[in-house]
Amino acid sequence: xxxxxxxxxxxxxxxxxxxxxxxxxxxxxxxxxxxxxxxxxxxxxxxxxxxxxxxxxxxxxxxxxxxxxxxxxxxxxxxxxxxxxxxxxxxxxxxxxxxxxxxxxxxxxxxxxxxxxxxxxxxxxxxxxxxxxxxxxxxxxxxxxxxxxxxxxxxxxxxxxxxxxxxxxxxxxxxxxxxxxxxxxxxxxxxxxxxxxxxxxxxxxxxxxxxxxxxxxxxxxxxxxxxxxxxxxxxxxxxxxxxxxxxxxxxxxxxxxxxxxxxxxxxxx
Ligand code: ACO
Numbered sequence: 001x002x003x004x005x006x007x008x009x010x011x012x013x014x015x016x017x018x019x020x021x022x023x024x025x026x027x028x029x030x031x032x033x034x035x036x037x038x039x040x041x042x043x044x045x046x047x048x049x050x051x052x053x054x055x056x057x058x059x060x061x062x063x064x065x066x067x068x069x070x071x072x073x074x075x076x077x078x079x080x081x082x083x084x085x086x087x088x089x090x091x092x093x094x095x096x097x098x099x100x101x102x103x104x105x106x107x108x109x110x111x112x113x114x115x116x117x118x119x120x121x122x123x124x125x126x127x128x129x130x131x132x133x134x135x136x137x138x139x140x141x142x143x144x145x146x147x148x149x150x151x152x153x154x155x156x157x158x159x160x161x162x163x164x165x166x167x168x169x170x171x172x173x174x175x176x177x178x179x180x181x182x183x184x185x186x187x188x189x190x191x192x193x194x195x196x197x198x199x200x201x202x203x204x205x206x207x208x209x210x211x212x213x214x215x216x217x218x219x220x221x222x223x224x225x226x227x228x229x230x231x232x233x234x235x236x237x238x239x240x241x242x243x244x245x246x247x248x249x250x251x252x253x254x255x256x257x258x259x260x261x262x263x264x265x266x267x268x269x
Contacts, residue, residue, distance in 0.1 A: 015053070018045040021069075022053055027062040028221055029053075033140075036070025041078035042136045044090055044107075047114035047168070054117030062229060063221045064118065066144055067128040074137025076158060108167055115143035115169040121237040124224050128217045129153045130210050135162075139170030142177075145236075147203060148217050150210040153195040155203065161190040176243065177202045234261060 015022050019035035031053060033040035057064070068074050078087060086092025096104050118125040127141040130150035135158045141147050157174070159166045166174075166187065175183045178201050186193060198204040208216040224232070234257045242250050 015049050018043065018049045020046060020049050020053075024058055024061060027060055027225055028065065029057060029061045029063070030065045030067065033066075033068040033074050036068075036072075038078065039072040039075035039132065040068040040070065040137070041075045042140070043078045043081065043087055044111060047111040050114030051110070051117070054113070054120075057117075057123070062123060062232070063224055064123050064125045064144075065128060065217055065221065066118070066125060066140060067217070068130070068137075070131075072131035072137070073127070073129040073133040073153070074140060075132055076135025076137045082162075112167070112169050115140065118143045119145065119240070121240065122233045124232070124236065126217055126220060126224075128213055129155075129204075130213055132156070134158050135166070136168050139166055139168040142170040142173040142203075143168070146205045146220070147198075148206045148208065148213065148220060149195040149198055149204040150213045151195045151207050152210055153198065153204075153207075155193040155198055156190060157187045158190045160188055230264060231261060 016034070019033065019038075019040070021030075021032040021034045023030045023032075031050070033042070033046075035041065080087045081090075081093050083092065084094055086095065091107075096107060099107070124146065125144040127144035127147045129141050129147060131152055132154050133141050134154075134156045138155045138157050141155070157166055157170070165171075171183070171187075174186070178186070182201060185191075193201075193203065195204060195207045199207045206216055206220065227235075238250075238253055238257050241253060245253060
């Protein structure tokens with residue numbers, strides 16, 4: 001089990017203080033959004049903590065499970081950020097609006113760091129989603145490589161309805177998974193995508209009964225860990241690059257990865 005703190009040496013904040021739990025069990029790390037009384041609403045502190053977990057992830061970890069405590073995976077950005085008072089100790093959206101454009105973009109980039117590392121080739125990230133995954137919650141699920149949904153899951157990209165764009169790295173995986181037309185429809189209508197539809201349109205690998213969610217994620221995690229570690233990393237890297245390469249380029253990438261694999265397998269023999 002591991003627990004660490006975020007921030008510099010001064011004013012360190014534990015993950016628990018920002019509503020996160022972080023546990024490591026061998027090759028599996030579990031990040032739990034743990035503010036069920038607020039339906040796991042997220043703040044800038046949440047995103048800093050997620051980024052810190054990524055930066056300090058123990059080297060042995062191969063699978064990262066992202067889950068939420070309580071009835072909802074995450075109700076998205078904490079709506080107090082919209083209020084003039086904001087969240088005690090944190091800047092509100094009104095404060096950000098006063099920043100210069102590049103300083104504001106820098107703040108968003110920091111928040112995005114909490115999501116981007118979940119695509120690292122050396123890990124596989126799995127979102128376990130029950131109940132609502134709204135806005136930032138939906139984007140956190142999209143930041144993961146795989147999504148296992150309870151059949152009560154409700155996905156909703158609510159940002160445009162609130163005058164915002166989805167900016168927590170969710171637009172690319174959404175378009176990659178469902179195509180631009182369906183993504184436009186889902187985002188601009190801010191409608192709820194249920195679990196069954198999510199599976200049909202490619203947003204979920206698996207849909208199970210809510211009581212089976214943890215077990216299904218455990219089974220999937222165990223199956224993912226059966227692959228050779230270095231081969232899994234190389235294969236994920238290969239697959240991630242495939243969409244942006246031609247067939248010839250991808251074939252060349254396969255050759256490069258395979259040469260490295262076979263040389264590593266037979267090194268010293
Ligand atoms: N921010 C802050 N507090 C929240 C949020 C949120 N995003 N979502 C829920 N809460 C709080 C509620 O205010 C309530 O607090 P209270 O007990 O002090 O009154 C508590 O969590 C429980 O919420 P309920 O609405 O009672 O829970 P319910 O299960 O009925 O509904 C649901 C859950 C559907 C998620 C609902 O809370 C909701 O619609 N929340 C807002 C979702 C939203 O608009 N998010 C912003 C998306 S945009 C973005 O993420 C950038």
